[in-house]
Amino acid sequence: MTSDFAIAAFDRFTAELLASVSSLPGVVGLVVTGSAADRSRLDEWSDHDFIVVTAPAATEAVRSRLDWLPRFESLVFASPVPGEGYRAIYDDGHVLEFDVAPLEEIRGWQANDYSVLLDRGGVEEVMAAIAAKRKPHVSIDAEREIGQFLVLILIGVGRARRGESLIAGAAVRNAAVGHLVNAWQERIPAAAPRHVDNLDNWRRFELVYPESGPEIARAVAQDVEPAARALLDIAERRIAPGWTGWPHDAVAAIRRRLDWQERT
Numbered sequence: 520m521t522s523d524f525a526i527a528a529f530d531r532f533t534a535e536l537l538a539s540v541s542s543l544p545g546v547v548g549l550v551v552t553g554s555a556a557d558r559s560r561l562d563e564w565s566d567h568d569f570i571v572v573t574a575p576a577a578t579e580a581v582r583s584r585l586d587w588l589p590r591f592e593s594l595v596f597a598s599p600v601p602g603e604g605y606r607a608i609y610d611d612g613h614v615l616e617f618d619v620a621p622l623e624e625i626r627g628w629q630a631n632d633y634s635v636l637l638d639r640g641g642v643e644e645v646m647a648a649i650a651a652k653r654k655p656h657v658s659i660d661a662e663r664e665i666g667q668f669l670v671l672i673l674i675g676v677g678r679a680r681r682g683e684s685l686i687a688g689a690a691v692r693n694a695a696v697g698h699l700v701n702a703w704q705e706r707i708p709a710a711a712p713r714h715v716d717n718l719d720n721w722r723r724f725e726l727v728y729p730e731s732g733p734e735i736a737r738a739v740a741q742d743v744e745p746a747a748r749a750l751l752d753i754a755e756r757r758i759a760p761g762w763t764g765w766p767h768d769a770v771a772a773i774r775r776r777l778d779w780q781e782r783t
Contacts, residue, residue: 525563529555532567532613535589537636543587545577547622548635548642556634566614572642575621582619625649662764664702668754669766671695672747673773679743691747692739699735699754700724706758707731731757748779 533555540549553568554560573581581587585597590609597607597615604618622645630650635643675690709727725732731753738749751770759765774780 522563526561529561529565529567532589533636536567536569539587539589540571541637543571543577543581545574545580546571546637547574547639548572549637550633550635550642550646552630552633554632557632566616569615569617570625571617571619572625573619573621575623578619578621588615659701659705661702661705662766664698664705665754665758665764666766666769668695668698668702669751669769669773671698672751673776676744676747676777679747684743687743691743691750695747695750696735696739699750702754703728703731703758706762748777751779 533551537549540546548571550570550572551568552570554562554565555567555569571581582599585591585594585605585607588594588597588607593610595608595610597605599605604616607615607617609615622641625645626649628649629652630646633646633650635646671690671694675687675695677687678684678690679687681687704727707728725736734753735750738753739746741749751773755770759767
């Protein structure tokens with residue numbers, strides 16, 4: 520449980536950020552996102568996610584110097600991330616993820632949870648419009664996704680058996696699980712749809728699927744081959760039943776190749 524002290528510290532930083540941003544020339548708005556906006560998710564691990572909205576002529580000036588960030592002297596890292604904005608870390612471990620942009624640029628973004636803390640013209644209107652936009656439809660082919668999951672399980676275990684543990688872990692724990700999550704969400708109704716993140720389907724997966732999500736998390740915490748085998752077992756047990764598109768022959772081939780004859 521997150522303490523009142525942690526929440527109070529988070530709120531103090533928010534207030535300092537608002538005061539600092541409000542004093543910058545050319546700033547027209549401040550928007551917080553994520554758990555700063557949806558306080559039901561606020562805890563001691565919450566980052567400060569925010570957007571500083573600028574007049575077009577002021578954007579580069581604000582981007583080029585970050586000494587307007589609260590407690591600037593306590594920053595231990597701050598850097599732009601191409602295509603994503605900026606990330607920063609304080610000496611107490613607090614993390615910032617933010618961007619600086621004019622309204623016209625923000626109009627092309629996507630958003631879900633947000634709260635406008637400063638609006639000197641047009642910010643609330645633009646944020647409401649992008650939050651209300653229908654997200655681009657991404658057609659998920661569950662059969663293709665589960666097939667890619669299987670291929671990556673086989674590749675990952677093969678690399679692990681070669682001794683290439685790092686890339687093997689990336690294939691199984693990241694790439695394979697990404698395809699499994701896609702297939703899962705296409706095939707299995709959410710148990711708690713209110714927790715679905717429509718921008719990133721990995722987020723809060725354990726809350727959306729409170730039985731299977733933690734089971735997948737436990738699987739990937741193992742060494743590469745046990746993790747891969749556990750993931751395949753989970754998929755067979757939870758997704759395959761009743762699915763005419765389940766690739767039985769491919770699963771049987773992988774089990775033969777890896778000498779995994781039976782589910783664990």
